[in-house]
Every structure is written in structure tokens, then in C-alpha cells.
Amino acid sequence: MATYSLHLAHLYGDLLNTYGDVGNILALRYYANLMDADLTTKVISIEQSFDPDQFDLAFFGGGQDYEQMIVSKDIQTKKDGIVKFINDDKPMLAICGGYQLLGHYYIGADGEKIQGIGALDHYTLSQDHHRFIGDITIKNEQTGETYHGFENHNGKTYTGKSEQPLGVVVDGHGNNGEDHQEGAIYKQTYCSYFHGPILTRNGELAKRMLLKALHNKYPDADLSAQEALEIKPTF
Amino acid sequence: MSVRSTLATAAGKSSYWFLHTFLHGGSSLPGKITTAIDPNILKAFGKKYDVVIITGTNGKTLTTALSVRVLKQKYDNVLTNPTGSNMEQGIVTTFITAQKSKRGKTLAILEVDEANVVKVTKYITPIAFVFTNLFRDQMDRYGEIYTTYDKILAGVKLAPEATIIANGDEQIFNSRELPNPIIYYGFNHQLAGDIKAPANTDGLLCPKCNHILHFGFITYANLGDYFCPHCGFRRPTLNYQVNKLTELTPTSSTFEIDHHEYKVMIGGMYNIYNALAAYALGRFLDVSQDQIQTAFEADKKVFGRQEVINVDGKQVTLILVKNPVGLNQVLDMILTDNDPFSFVGLLNANYADGIDTSWIWDGNFEKLKEHAIPAFMTGGERYKDITFRLKVAGIDDPITEPDLAKVVDKLKTLPTKKVYILATYTAVLQLRKQLAEQGYIKEGMEA
Numbered sequence: 225m226a227t228y229s230l231h232l233a234h235l236y237g238d239l240l241n242t243y244g245d246v247g248n249i250l251a252l253r254y255y256a257n258l259m260d261a262d263l264t265t266k267v268i269s270i271e272q273s274f275d276p277d278q279f280d281l282a283f284f285g286g287g288q289d290y291e292q293m294i295v296s297k298d299i300q301t302k303k304d305g306i307v308k309f310i311n312d313d314k315p316m317l318a319i320c321g322g323y324q325l326l327g328h329y330y331i332g333a334d335g336e337k338i339q340g341i342g343a344l345d346h347y348t349l350s351q352d353h354h355r356f357i358g359d360i361t362i363k364n365e366q367t368g369e370t371y372h373g374f375e376n377h378n379g380k381t382y383t384g385k386s387e388q389p390l391g392v393v394v395d396g397h398g399n400n401g402e403d404h405q406e407g408a409i410y411k412q413t414y415c416s417y418f419h420g421p422i423l424t425r426n427g428e429l430a431k432r433m434l435l436k437a438l439h440n441k442y443p444d445a446d447l448s449a450q451e452a453l454e455i456k457p458t459f
Numbered sequence: 460m461s462v463r464s465t466l467a468t469a470a471g472k473s474s475y476w477f478l479h480t481f482l483h484g485g486s487s488l489p490g491k492i493t494t495a496i497d498p499n500i501l502k503a504f505g506k507k508y509d510v511v512i513i514t515g516t517n518g519k520t521l522t523t524a525l526s527v528r529v530l531k532q533k534y535d536n537v538l539t540n541p542t543g544s545n546m547e548q549g550i551v552t553t554f555i556t557a558q559k560s561k562r563g564k565t566l567a568i569l570e571v572d573e574a575n576v577v578k579v580t581k582y583i584t585p586i587a588f589v590f591t592n593l594f595r596d597q598m599d600r601y602g603e604i605y606t607t608y609d610k611i612l613a614g615v616k617l618a619p620e621a622t623i624i625a626n627g628d629e630q631i632f633n634s635r636e637l638p639n640p641i642i643y644y645g646f647n648h649q650l651a652g653d654i655k656a657p658a659n660t661d662g663l664l665c666p667k668c669n670h671i672l673h674f675g676f677i678t679y680a681n682l683g684d685y686f687c688p689h690c691g692f693r694r695p696t697l698n699y700q701v702n703k704l705t706e707l708t709p710t711s712s713t714f715e716i717d718h719h720e721y722k723v724m725i726g727g728m729y730n731i732y733n734a735l736a737a738y739a740l741g742r743f744l745d746v747s748q749d750q751i752q753t754a755f756e757a758d759k760k761v762f763g764r765q766e767v768i769n770v771d772g773k774q775v776t777l778i779l780v781k782n783p784v785g786l787n788q789v790l791d792m793i794l795t796d797n798d799p800f801s802f803v804g805l806l807n808a809n810y811a812d813g814i815d816t817s818w819i820w821d822g823n824f825e826k827l828k829e830h831a832i833p834a835f836m837t838g839g840e841r842y843k844d845i846t847f848r849l850k851v852a853g854i855d856d857p858i859t860e861p862d863l864a865k866v867v868d869k870l871k872t873l874p875t876k877k878v879y880i881l882a883t884y885t886a887v888l889q890l891r892k893q894l895a896e897q898g899y900i901k902e903g904m905e906a
Binding site: 234237238239241242243244245246247250251253254267269270271288289290291294357358374376419420421424458459 | 595603604656658659660661663664670783818820843844852
């Protein structure tokens with residue numbers, strides 16, 4: 225038994241699970257174990273309620289167009305809970321469709337406008353029969369960390385003033401191919417188009433999320449050993 | 460045939476002869492030459508053949524191969540296309556290079572890529588379609604299962620009288636109203652309970668009411684005895700069913716279809732589906748159960764997308780993996796081996812492999828940890844990705860060898876007699892080249 229335990233909500237994990245996104249949860253569990261913490265997960269799907277107080281972390285992946293449309297309707301009923309979770313400074317990772325649905329809206333495959341929950345201040349347009357596909361490298365200017373991934377998206381996302389990019393594009397396309405930004409950070413919510421998955425290639429980000437979750441849940445604990453964990457390159 | 464068709468066929472044929480004689484290959488160019496001279500060439504061929512089209516994500520090749528064997532029990536001549544020639548031009552080449560039949564119509568069993576079904580049915584009206592399954596391939600979202608099925612149906616719409624022989628355990632094949640007669644095959648080998656699929660499974664929405672499907676049982680991925688507790692949508696009555704799994708090993712499968720026992724020399728639940736599909740087609744075309752048994756058991760050699768190679772006394776099984784569902788099926792299959800074995804994972808990320816390696820995270824490598832596997836090895840251009848995947852699955856420090864040229868030597872140092880190598884497409888080609896150079900196999904890629 226580990227000293228600490230963390231509970232993760234896997235938002236719509238049975239519907240949104242493309243491109244190995246589940247690897248992010250496997251990576252979180254792997255690094256959590258190195259930090260003397262157990263990580264348990266629960267899928268929160270359509271017609272299930274989301275209680276933000278039950279969870280320390282959340283993951284929200286991407287899916288096929290059809291499943292995302294179904295989720296866009298259901299997620300309106302979970303909006304208050306998700307907004308509270310974010311405002312409580314709890315770490316969340318949102319990839320691709322999850323990223324888009326946290327924002328105001330995105331444009332679907334047939335040109336229709338699909339509502340997000342507007343928890344974050346971005347919106348997403350579509351490209352006409354074109355996708356950004358390929359390896360991508362970005363650099364976070366605050367931390368100096370470089371992140372590696374694989375992007376595969378039709379959406380072009382434009383972030384709002386309250387959001388910071390996850391990184392500046394070094395190589396690849398990023399959010400929209402125009403402003404050289406990739407992803408978004410708002411409070412402890414990290415958004416990205418990276419598959420690959422992002423946390424298996426960029427353990428620093430997994431560590432950052434886990435540390436925050438541990439500090440939230442165990443404010444008086446001595447986490448210096450966890451802080452000192454060295455992340456070995458995997459890519 | 461019209462003069463134009465005859466001329467077009469002759470031009471295509473001579474180019475095929477040229478390519479094979481002097482350039483050792485080329486199966487789509489003759490088709491291109493022929494269709495350039497006569498764009499309606501397939502129509503001319505269609506009149507001479509009863510055509511069956513086999514399509515779906517996984518299992519096309521093996522279902523086609525087994526179907527040809529089964530139908531040869533009844534027909535003297537069964538035409539088929541070689542693996543990899545499942546697009547329009549390759550199919551034209553198949554017809555122009557076919558031996559002439561002296562008697563009336565012959566049967567053609569064609570493996571057709573999902574997006575190419577309409578390109579064939581534009582000219583040829585098949586007597587039947589066989590649908591294997593629809594899974595997400597790794598590349599991009601245009602390949603999502605709903606759009607892929609639409610592409611297939613665009614071709615089916617041009618042949619509304621052709622019988623569809625579909626996997627009944629695959630809910631998407633029961634999601635649309637179609638005018639065609641439909642025959643369903645599937646599994647009914649265990650008692651039905653009420654379970655949900657694991658979260659990381661594709662295609663779990665009820666096609667009628669968009670609620671999450673439940674299952675009486677699941678065979679693999681999202682295949683099984685599905686039902687919707689919300690609207691009552693459920694699996695259709697099966698016309699042909701596997702009613703018992705008798706023995707599953709990595710190299711053979713013994714099972715009962717309609718209470719008659721069969722054995723095929725290939726492992727893996729997914730391959731039983733392929734045999735069942737071939738059986739259903741055979742029964743539809745009046746091949747008897749005994750004849751099908753003979754056909755299945757005729758070849759004692761293991762076949763399919765795996766190859767057993769003797770490397771200095773080691774029994775090395777090389778298996779191609781290309782998407783998560785296939786990968787998980789292969790992992791399940793090798794774990795049916797009772798003998799100790801070493802596990803090798805070779806990962807490349809060239810175009811033919813899929814340039815995105817993220818799909819390995821959908822593979823359930825955690826299963827390997829539950830078995831006492833004495834040695835692990837990783838290799839290929841993306842050995843770091845596969846090594847970390849194994850590490851997260853609890854398998855520390857496998858032997859790593861990025862250079863495939865050196866993998867063969869490393870194989871010889873593994874502690875077990877049996878070795879399973881799971882490799883992506885270009886890794887298979889590169890490894891086979893090495894094995895051929897060292898004299899363990901003959902050059903060239905088999906089906």
C-alpha cells in the first residue's frame with residue numbers, strides 16, 4: 225500500500241478514447257507509484273452525475289465525431305461540476321475533443337456548431353478537408369520544458385485572454401497553424417492536441433499534475449521526495 | 460467482350476508479363492493500363508463471373524483465403540485476388556491475368572478494401588457481400604467506423620439484391636435498414652449474463668438510441684451478444700453460430716459451428732470469426748458441412764498473418780500487428796501457449812506502419828505481466844516507445860536492440876525455445892530480409 229491515494233475521474237472514458245489517450249492514465253498511475261501514491265480511476269459517462277468533490281484529478285480525452293456530438297449534449301448537465309472542479313484548482317488534462325468541449329464550441333464534420341461548456345475561454349473552427357497530422361515539438365516558456373507529441377486534428381482552436389498556451393510551437397502546427405501556440409493552460413487545467421500520448425512522452429507534466437493533486441489533498445504532508453523525483457526521458 | 464475490352468485486356472496482360480518477367484512484380488499497373496483503354500472493363504468481367512466481395516477492417520485476407528478453400532470443394536475454378544491487391548486496379552489485374560474457363564460462369568471471391576467496394580460494384584453486381592468487422596484503424600478520424608460503413612454501403616446500394624453475410628456480433632452491421640437479404644453469423648458459445656464492455660472499447664453506443672450497450676457476453680473488443688437496456692435493440696437471430704470452443708492454442712483452433720466440429724491450423728479468436736464467415740458463405744452457396752470440414756483441415760501448415768521460423772533450433776513465430784484490436788487479439792492468442800516463451804516487440808513508424816505510435820497504448824500489455832515470461836526484447840526505429848510501454852505495464856528493462864539487423868543474433872541468446880515476435884509492417888519486412896540473408900527463410904513476403 226502506498227502512503228497516498230488519488231482518485232481520477234475519466235470523463236466519458238467509454239466514448240472518448242481515440243489514439244491511445246488512455247495511455248495518459250497509465251502514465252499518471254506509473255508516476256504516481258514512483259511518488260508513493262495509488263491512483264484509482266472511475267469512468268463518468270453519459271447520464272451519470274459528476275461530483276467534483278469525489279475526485280483529485282480528471283482526464284478528458286478525444287473521440288470520434290459521432291461520439292463527441294453525443295457527449296456535447298450530455299456534458300451540459302455536468303457543466304457546474306466541471307467548472308467547480310477547475311475553479312478548485314484541481315488538475316485536469318483535456319486532449320483534442322475534450323479540449324474543444326471545455327471551450328465555447330467547435331465546428332463538426334458537417335459544418336454544424338457543436339456546443340462546449342465554456343469553462344475555458346477558447347473556441348474551435350474547422351479546416352476544409354484538411355488535418356494537421358505529424359510530430360510536434362513545443363516549448364513552455366514559463367517552465368522551460370520542451371514537450372514532444374504527435375498531433376492529428378482538423379480543429380483550429382483560438383484561445384482566450386485568460387488562457388496561457390501549453391507551449392510555443394517549435395516544430396509542427398499547434399492550435400491553429402497561425403499563432404504558433406499549442407494547447408492551453410487555465411488554472412490547473414492543461415489542454416492539448418497531443419496524442420502520443422502526451423504524458424507518456426512528457427513525464428514532467430504528469431509529475432506536475434500529480435504533485436498539485438497531492439498538495440491539494442495532503443496540505444500538511446512532506447512531499448519533498450515527490451518534488452525531487454527525477455523524470456527520465458522516454459522519447 | 461467488346462473489341463475495346465479485348466484490346467484493353469491484352470494490353471494489361473502484356474504489361475503484367477513484362478512487369479513480372481523483368482521487374483519482379485507490379486500488380487496494379489496492368490490494371491491501370493487496362494482501365495485507361497476501357498474504363499468499363501470490370502463490367503465485361505462481371506458478366507463472366509459470379510462475384511463475392513469480402514470487406515471489413517480486420518480478417519479480410521484470411522476470410523478470403525478460407526472461403527476460396529471452401530468453395531473449391533464445389534467449384535473447379537475459383538478466382539481470387541492476391542493479398543494487398545484489394546483496390547480497384549489490383550482487382551482489374553486479377554481478372555485480366557486469370558486463366559480462361561472453358562465452361563460458363565466461374566466464381567470470383569474478392570477481398571476488397573472498404574473504400575473500394577463502390578468502385579467495384581459500379582461495374583459488377585456481386586451475388587453476395589461478406590462483412591467481417593469494423594474497427595478503428597490507427598491513422599486518422601476519417602477512418603472512423605461510421606464513415607467507413609457509409610463507404611461500404613455506398614457500394615452495397617448499387618447491388619440491392621446481393622445477399623449480405625454479416626458478422627451478427629458487430630452492432631454496426633445491424634444499424635441500418637437495407638433492402639438486401641441478410642444472413643448473420645456469430646458466437647453463441649456461453650450463457651448470456653449482463654455485462655458492460657471495458658471503457659477503452661470503440662463503438663459502444665446503441666445505434667438506435669445512443670445509450671451505452673450492454674452484452675450477454677463479449678468475444679473480443681465490442682463483438683458479442685449485445686443489447687440495449689434502454690430501447691431494446693439487440694443482436695439479430697444468428698443463421699450460423701459457433702456453439703462451442705473446444706481447444707484454443709497459438710497454432711490451432713478447434714470449435715463447433717452448428718454442432719459440427721471443425722479445426723483450423725491457426726490460433727486466435729478473431730480467426731475463428733474468419734472461419735465462421737467462410738463457413739457462412741460456403742453454406743450460402745450450398746457447400747456441405749463435411750466438405751467445409753475437409754476444406755478447413757486440408758492444409759496442415761499454420762497460415763495467416765503469422766509465420767513460424769526455425770532459427771538455430773528456436774521456434775520463432777513472427778506476427779504482424781497493425782491496430783489495437785488486432786494487437787490485443789494476438790496478445791490473447793500467444794498467452795494460450797503453455798510452453799515458456801520470450802516476447803519480442805518491434806515497432807517502426809513509417810507510413811505503412813502508421814506514423815503515429817500512440818495505438819500501442821491501447822494494447823493491453825499489462826496482461827503479459829500476469830504470466831511468467833522469462834525474457835522480453837524490444838526493437839525497431841521506435842524502440843523507445845515500445846520499451847516505455849512495457850515498462851508502464853510493469854515489465855522493467857527488456858533487452859533493447861534498435862537495429863533490426865542485429866535482432867536476429869539477439870534472438871539466439873534468448874533463454875527459451877519458443878519466441879514470439881510482434882512487429883509492425885515494415886519491421887516484419889526488414890526482419891524477414893535479415894532472416895533471408897542468413898538463410899533461415901526464402902526471400903519475399905508471403906500473404
